[in-house]
Amino acid sequence: MKKVGLLLIATVGWAGTASAQVSASDGGNVAVDGSVAPICILGAPSRPTIDLGTMTETSGTRVGKIAALPTETVTLPNSFCNFAGSAITMTVSALVRNDAIPLQPGFARAVNFTASATNWAGSPSSVTSSAAADGSNSTTTNQGSTQPLPKIADLPVELSGFSVPADMLLVSGAYQGAVVITLGPAAGGR
Numbered sequence: 177m178k179k180v181g182l183l184l185i186a187t188v189g190w191a192g193t194a195s196a197q198v199s200a201s202d203g204g205n206v207a208v209d210g211s212v213a214p215i216c217i218l219g220a221p222s223r224p225t226i227d228l229g230t231m232t233e234t235s236g237t238r239v240g241k242i243a244a245l246p247t248e249t250v251t252l253p254n255s256f257c258n259f260a261g262s263a264i265t266m267t268v269s270a271l272v273r274n275d276a277i278p279l280q281p282g283f284a285r286a287v288n289f290t291a292s293a294t295n296w297a298g299s300p301s302s303v304t305s306s307a308a309a310d311g312s313n314s315t316t317t318n319q320g321s322t323q324p325l326p327k328i329a330d331l332p333v334e335l336s337g338f339s340v341p342a343d344m345l346l347v348s349g350a351y352q353g354a355v356v357i358t359l360g361p362a363a364g365g366r
Contacts, residue, residue, distance in 0.1 A: 212258065214257075214258060214259040214361075215257070215258055216255075216256065216257040216258075216262060216359040216360050217254075217255060217256055217359075218252050218255045218331070218357060218359050219251075219252040219253040219254045219255045219330070219331070220252070220253075221250050221251070221252055222250055222251040222252075222253070223250045226248045226250065226335065228245055228248070228271075228338075230243070231243060231245060231271075231287060231338070231346065231351070232346050240345040240346065241340065241343060241344075241345055241346070242287065242338060242339060242340045242343070242346065245338040247334050247335065247336040248334070248335040248336075249332055249333065249334050249335075250332075250333045250335075251330055251331065251332050251333070252330070252331040252333065252357065253330045253331075254328060254330065255296075255328070255329060255330070255331045255359060256326070256327060256328035256329070257323065257326060257327060257359060257360070258326050259326055259361075260323075260324055260325050260326060261322055261323070261324065261361060261362050262296075262322070262323045262327070262359060262360060262361060262362060263296075263297065263301070263319050263320055263321065263322050263323065263359075263360070263361070263362035263363070264293050264296050264297070264301035264319070264320045264331070264357060264358070264359055265301070265317065265318070265319040265320070265357075265358040265360070266291050266293060266301050266302070266303045266317070266318055266319075266320070266355065266356070266357055266358075267303070267315060267316070267317040267354075267355070267356040267358075268289065268290075268291045268303050268304070268305045268315070268316055268353070268354070268355050268356075269305065269314050269315045269353050269354045269355075270286045270287060270288045270289065270305035270306075270307035270311070270314040270315075270353050271286065271287040271289070271338075271351040271352060271353035272285060272286050272287075272307060272311035272314050272351060272352065272353065273285035273286075273311065273346075273347055273349045273350065273351050274311065274352070275349065277347075279309065279310050279347070282344055282345055283309070283344055283345050283346070283347050284309035284310075284340045284341050284342070284344040284345070284346055284347070285309070285310065285311050285346070285347045285349075285351075286307035286308065286309060286310070286311045286314060286340065286341060287338055287339070287340055287346070287351060287353070288304065288305040288306060288307055288337075288338070288339050288340070288341070289304070289305060289335055289336065289337055289338045289339070289353070290302060290303070290304040290305075290335070290336050290337040291303055291304075291333060291334070291335055291355045292333070292334050292336070293320065293331050293332070293333045293357060294331070294332055294334075295329050295330065295331055295332060296320065296323055296327065296329060296331060296359075297320055297321040297322055297323040298321050299320065299321045300320060301318065301319065301320025301321070302318065302320070303316050303317065303318035304316065304337065305353070307341070308341060309340075309341040309342065309344055314353075319362065319363055322362040323362075331357075331359075333355065333357060335355065
């Protein structure tokens, strides 16, 4: 009988240990990670093409020379960068008449202009083309000042200061130029 009593005591001791480990609640931690890629988005231009029409005077003392062309504005709405240290880089290509006909003295086939974007950083991003009369060296690039914070804004871009090298007469025909706006990390940043 002593053996049965010992067995009973051992079983009761084990049951007491098991009930001490069970509780009404328990807790645990799960780590949750994620990331956001740095991006910049330019809004769709309010005017994808700017038609300057006839760029020369058709009467008076300046017939055949560049007319006083008005400032043209394009807006890129809801443009944004989700990181600090962004800038606008602008590249302009002068309006050029591309052809293989030799350029005669007193004539030009290039119209230079200035493009300026505002409302991004502390100062405007601005660049002016400086094509030669024959249309060579027509592309110029410049980066504006750095925006120190993430930002969303409507970006107005103005085209102004249309001029011809040495105020020469313009060769007739179709002229094409471009403005390329890049919104991204400032040089030396990111």
